[in-house]
Amino acid sequence: MSVLIETNLGDIVIDLNTEECPITCKNFLKLCKIKYYNFCLFYNVQKDFLVECGDPSNTGKGGESIYGLLYGNEAKHFQDEIKKSLRHNEIGMVAMANTSKDKNDSKFYITLKSDLNELNDKHTIFGRVVEGLEVLNKINSTFLDSNNRPLQNIRILHTIILDDPFTDPNGLSEHIPNQSPKFIKQSDDNRFEIDDDLDKENRGKTKEEINEIIDEKDAKSRSELLEMIGVLPSADIRPPDHVLFVCKLNPLTEAEDLELVFSQCGTVKSCEVVRDKVTNDSLCYAFVEYSSKEECERAYLKMENILIDERRIHVDFCQSVAKVRNNQNSLKNFLTRGKGGGVDRKHILNKNYQQESGTKGYDYVDDDDRNFKKQKYSEKDSRERDFKSSLFNSDNHHKDRKYNRSYDRDDRKRDERRYDERDRNKDRDRDRYGDRDRERDRDRYGDRDRERDRDRERDRDRYRDRNNDRDRERDQYKR
Numbered sequence: 001m002s003v004l005i006e007t008n009l010g011d012i013v014i015d016l017n018t019e020e021c022p023i024t025c026k027n028f029l030k031l032c033k034i035k036y037y038n039f040c041l042f043y044n045v046q047k048d049f050l051v052e053c054g055d056p057s058n059t060g061k062g063g064e065s066i067y068g069l070l071y072g073n074e075a076k077h078f079q080d081e082i083k084k085s086l087r088h089n090e091i092g093m094v095a096m097a098n099t100s101k102d103k104n105d106s107k108f109y110i111t112l113k114s115d116l117n118e119l120n121d122k123h124t125i126f127g128r129v130v131e132g133l134e135v136l137n138k139i140n141s142t143f144l145d146s147n148n149r150p151l152q153n154i155r156i157l158h159t160i161i162l163d164d165p166f167t168d169p170n171g172l173s174e175h176i177p178n179q180s181p182k183f184i185k186q187s188d189d190n191r192f193e194i195d196d197d198l199d200k201e202n203r204g205k206t207k208e209e210i211n212e213i214i215d216e217k218d219a220k221s222r223s224e225l226l227e228m229i230g231v232l233p234s235a236d237i238r239p240p241d242h243v244l245f246v247c248k249l250n251p252l253t254e255a256e257d258l259e260l261v262f263s264q265c266g267t268v269k270s271c272e273v274v275r276d277k278v279t280n281d282s283l284c285y286a287f288v289e290y291s292s293k294e295e296c297e298r299a300y301l302k303m304e305n306i307l308i309d310e311r312r313i314h315v316d317f318c319q320s321v322a323k324v325r326n327n328q329n330s331l332k333n334f335l336t337r338g339k340g341g342g343v344d345r346k347h348i349l350n351k352n353y354q355q356e357s358g359t360k361g362y363d364y365v366d367d368d369d370r371n372f373k374k375q376k377y378s379e380k381d382s383r384e385r386d387f388k389s390s391l392f393n394s395d396n397h398h399k400d401r402k403y404n405r406s407y408d409r410d411d412r413k414r415d416e417r418r419y420d421e422r423d424r425n426k427d428r429d430r431d432r433y434g435d436r437d438r439e440r441d442r443d444r445y446g447d448r449d450r451e452r453d454r455d456r457e458r459d460r461d462r463y464r465d466r467n468n469d470r471d472r473e474r475d476q477y478k479r
Contacts, residue, residue, distance in 0.1 A: 001025070002130070003032055004160040007042075008153075008195040009139065012132035014094055017125070018165055021081040024096060024104065024126040026166045030066040031106055032159040033168075034175040039183055042139060042154045044109075049116070051139050052097055053156065054107040063106035070171050077103045081124045088116040092129030092136060095119070112140045142194070152194040157183075232321065240289075242296045243318035247285040249273070250309035255286065258308070262288045265302055266295025287318055 005012045016025045031037060037054060044052035044060055055063040068076030079102045088095070091114050097107040110129060111119075129136065142150045158180060202210050223235040246258065259271035273286040290296040296317070304315045 001029075001165055002162040003029065003127075004162055005037075005132075005156055006158040006160070007135060007156055008193060010132055010135040012135050013130050013162075014127045015130050016127045017083075017086065020083045020086060021124055021126040022166075023078055024081050024124050027066045027078065027104070027106075028108070028126065029161060029164050029166060030168070030172060032161055033164070034066075034069075034172070035159065035177055035181055036066075036106060037156050037159050038181055040156050042150065042156075044148050045139060045142065045144055045150055045154075046112075046148055047140055047144075048113045050109045050111050050113075050119075051136070052107065052109040054097070056106075060107070065105045066169075066172075068105065069175060070169055077105055080104065081126070082121055083125070086125040088114075088119045088125070090114050090128065092133055093125055094127035094129065095123040095125040098123060110136065112136055150194070152192050152196070153189070154194045237321050239317075239319050239321050241293045241317070242290045243320075244288045244290070244296055244299055244303075245285065245316045245318045245320070246288060246303075246313055247316075248311060248314050249282065249284045249286060250311040251282045251284055253282070253286075253309045253311075258286055258288065261306075261308060262299055262303060265290075265299035267291040287320070 001016045001018045003014050003016065005014065016028065018025045036056070040053055040056055041058040042051050042053045043055065043058045052060065055061070057063070064076055065078055067078055080096075080098065088111055091111060093111045093116075094108055095111075096104045097109045098104045104124065108126075109123075139150075139154060142152070142154065144150055202213070205213075220235070223232060223237070226232040227235040244262070246262075249258070253273065255271045255273045258273065259268050262268055262271065267290065268288060269291055270289045271286065274283045275281060276283060288299070290299065300315055300317065303313070305312050307313075
């Protein structure tokens with residue numbers, strides 16, 4: 001009497017002890033017959049101990065016996081069938097995972113180690129794995145989470161009864177499906193199945209191709225992040241392919257000199273040395289724009305590590321997108337950031353617009369926003385200055401000059417009284433601190449004098465005792 005259990009790691013064949021444990025074996029066989037165990041997870045794997053299964057809820061808190069399904073909650077559990085001849089002495093022993101005495105339902109476990117004597121006389125052993133021990137080894141070596149559940153789902157796919165000596169109880173035919181149920185993954189289960197081909201996308205590709213795909217995905221995710229935080233106008237934006245980035249320049253190198261050197265490789269449309277916006281000093285890097293991609297690639301191969309103004313330069317393809325303009329609508333949304341009002345920015349949408357900075361456009365993509373903030377605050381300061389100036393030059397100011405003069409006189413008197421009060425407080429604090437210091441010094445000097453007197457008295461007694469001893473010795477010697 002055997003049952004074949006198909007899992008997504010392989011097949012397991014279990015021989016049942018129908019003579020020693022008829023009630024338990026009948027429960028197991030009939031649950032297999034109604035496909036009760038289909039798609040149940042091995043939800044509790046304890047390495048080198050046991051693996052638990054048989055709960056459709058996959059929590060270890062559910063499950064119901066065939067008797068409970070047929071006859072109601074009063075027959076939900078059935079009694080133990082513990083036999084002295086059946087022990088946990090081998091790998092692959094199958095037993096009921098009862099919670100307490102005579103509390104058996106549908107849950108069962110399979111041992112992953114021999115000689116588990118601590119489980120004897122507690123659980124009903126009703127079978128033994130005769131084929132598929134390699135599947136148990138795979139389950140034993142799988143990776144687990146903190147709750148001993150496999151990180152990838154290991155589940156029963158199908159159960160096939162090879163031999164059933166028990167007749168079907170009344171009402172069982174109503175629970176037997178016409179065909180095996182189809183697998184439907186639970187919506188809250190976000191784990192991969194153990195048999196999923198996670199490497200399907202990379203199958204057949206070389207290591208270089210796989211690394212290239214990974215780099216493209218990383219670049220795309222970074223672009224989407226920059227778009228979300230407002231740094232890029234679009235995640236699909238790309239830097240120009242006909243512009244070179246040149247760094248490690250001599251601070252004295254001018255754009256005209258650099259253009260003359262790089263014109264050997266093609267037509268240079270523009271050459272810009274990036275400078276500090278305040279001091280106008282060179283930041284030792286520049287951008288060289290060619291008329292075609294081929295000329296740019298030629299310069300990249302030829303100009304690397306050449307000597308310009310006693311400096312070895314480094315050349316790379318440009319990664320700046322500051323000059324790349326998107327369509328008019330998306331650019332407008334990017335500049336306004338979805339905010340209404342504020343500074344008028346329509347002139348930026350003009351194709352001939354050039355921002356005011358140390359370069360001609362190869363800056364951070366949000367430089368425009370900073371410039372407008374500066375412009376907004378400068379306009380605000382200018383309005384405040386004009387308002388104060390208008391108040392100072394108004395007729396009311398001249399009419400109230402006499403009142404203002406008397407008001408200033410009262411302020412001066414009030415300040416003098418405040419200063420006098422502050423000086424008196426300082427003198428009072430100085431006297432209080434002086435008294436405290438004198439008292440502290442008096443105590444300290446008094447203690448020092450008393451200590452000195454005690455030392456003198458002690459020395460005097462010591463000298464007196466020494467003289468007395470010397471006199472006694474002298475008298476004794478004379479006698």
